[in-house]
Amino acid sequence: MKNNDLILVTGAGGFIGGALIRYFRKKGFTRIRAVDKKPLPMWYQRIPDVENLCLDLCEKDNCVKAAEGAVEVYQLAADMGGMGFIERFRIECLRSVLINTHMIEAAYRAGCQRYFFSSSACAYNVKLQEDPNCRALKESDAYPAYAERGYGWEKLISEMFCQEYWAERKMRTAIARFHNVYGPWGTWDGGREKAPAAICRKVIEAKDTGNKEIVIWGDGHQTRSFMYIDDCVLGIDKIMHADNLIATPVNLGTSEMISINDLVSLAETIGGVKLKRRYDLNAPRGVAGRNSDNTFIKKMLGWEPDTPIRKGLVTTYQWIEQQYDDRKAGKETVRDTI
Numbered sequence: 001m002k003n004n005d006l007i008l009v010t011g012a013g014g015f016i017g018g019a020l021i022r023y024f025r026k027k028g029f030t031r032i033r034a035v036d037k038k039p040l041p042m043w044y045q046r047i048p049d050v051e052n053l054c055l056d057l058c059e060k061d062n063c064v065k066a067a068e069g070a071v072e073v074y075q076l077a078a079d080m081g082g083m084g085f086i087e088r089f090r091i092e093c094l095r096s097v098l099i100n101t102h103m104i105e106a107a108y109r110a111g112c113q114r115y116f117f118s119s120s121a122c123a124y125n126v127k128l129q130e131d132p133n134c135r136a137l138k139e140s141d142a143y144p145a146y147a148e149r150g151y152g153w154e155k156l157i158s159e160m161f162c163q164e165y166w167a168e169r170k171m172r173t174a175i176a177r178f179h180n181v182y183g184p185w186g187t188w189d190g191g192r193e194k195a196p197a198a199i200c201r202k203v204i205e206a207k208d209t210g211n212k213e214i215v216i217w218g219d220g221h222q223t224r225s226f227m228y229i230d231d232c233v234l235g236i237d238k239i240m241h242a243d244n245l246i247a248t249p250v251n252l253g254t255s256e257m258i259s260i261n262d263l264v265s266l267a268e269t270i271g272g273v274k275l276k277r278r279y280d281l282n283a284p285r286g287v288a289g290r291n292s293d294n295t296f297i298k299k300m301l302g303w304e305p306d307t308p309i310r311k312g313l314v315t316t317y318q319w320i321e322q323q324y325d326d327r328k329a330g331k332e333t334v335r336d337t338i
């Protein structure tokens with residue numbers, strides 16, 4: 001890539017898209033097009049000197065407009081959220097297949113050299129995730145397919161588009177299966193937030209209101225691994241530019257498995273508080289256990305995401321606390337970042 005080659009990031013008003021643009025700007029890329037369906041004032045981050053477009057990428061013509069002249073495309077747009085969202089809104093999740101259908105074709109027609117797709121660990125067979133002490137998931141565990149209803153199946157189909165655009169049309173595609181990403185500038189309230197942000201916010205709220213109780217979704221024994229946002233954007237760059245990984249799904253996550261109960265304890269320690277735990281067994285809880293097997297990524301890239309959760313959660317907690325305080329004080333959220 002030359003520094004003035006045009007990079008397109010879709011889903012740019014969201015968590016990972018915003019962070020990825022910041023990463024490319026810092027690396028010295030001068031021509032970046034950022035596209036999202038949300039109106040600009042609602043984007044999580046806005047980075048200076050970037051062409052920001054508000055377009056609904058479910059529409060083919062908008063994908064064509066977005067892809068025009070792009071040398072590389074990073075497709076991060078999806079209608080998604082944490083378990084609370086993807087278990088309740090499966091149809092919305094499935095509809096992201098429209099974005100992925102039109103976007104890859106538009107990129108191909110625009111002559112794009114590399115195309116990145118953000119897949120998910122939700123594409124894995126759920127039958128392998130029924131025990132909190134499950135073994136870590138390796139890439140081949142997606143088949144025989146039994147993906148998460150809605151969201152996971154959409155990701156599997158869209159992965160297949162990437163594989164076939166390489167097999168039939170020789171467009172270089174990259175596919176990363178993200179495992180729970182967290183960090184500053186992520187969704188932290190409103191119903192689409194994921195466990196680390198939700199737990200931090202609940203601890204902050206409990207401290208602020210003096211109601212020393214926390215509601216935990218499920219029995220708290222569920223396990224996951226959580227990847228810090230800086231590892232995620234670095235991993236995207238590495239996977240996109242690895243010629244030994246073309247059209248090959250690869251895990252992008254940490255292999256540090258932690259239970260939700262332990263995640264709560266960590267957030268309590270950071271907040272300097274101990275809360276009474278109430279378990280909501282009717283709340284969405286997702287699979288019982290999930291972890292990333294990083295054997296393949298280490299072999300192919302000599303690298304894996306490795307920010308420990310105890311480190312990444314500190315900055316995440318502090319950022320959410322700042323957002324919480326600012327909102328309470330009636331201050332506007334700062335969205336223009338460098």
Ligand code: NAD
Nearest residue numbers: 011013014015016037056057058077078118120178180181
């Ligand atoms: P996000 O919700 O913060 O960002 C996604 C963005 O896509 C949003 O800003 C949304 O407005 C935009 N979008 C939705 N529909 C659109 C449309 N029709 N046209 C244009 N834009 C549209 O999510 P994120 O956490 O940044 O996730 C980015 C990608 O990574 C998604 O594909 C997601 O499925 C995948 N992923 C994320 C995680 C995670 O833990 N965050 C885990 C696995 C996979």
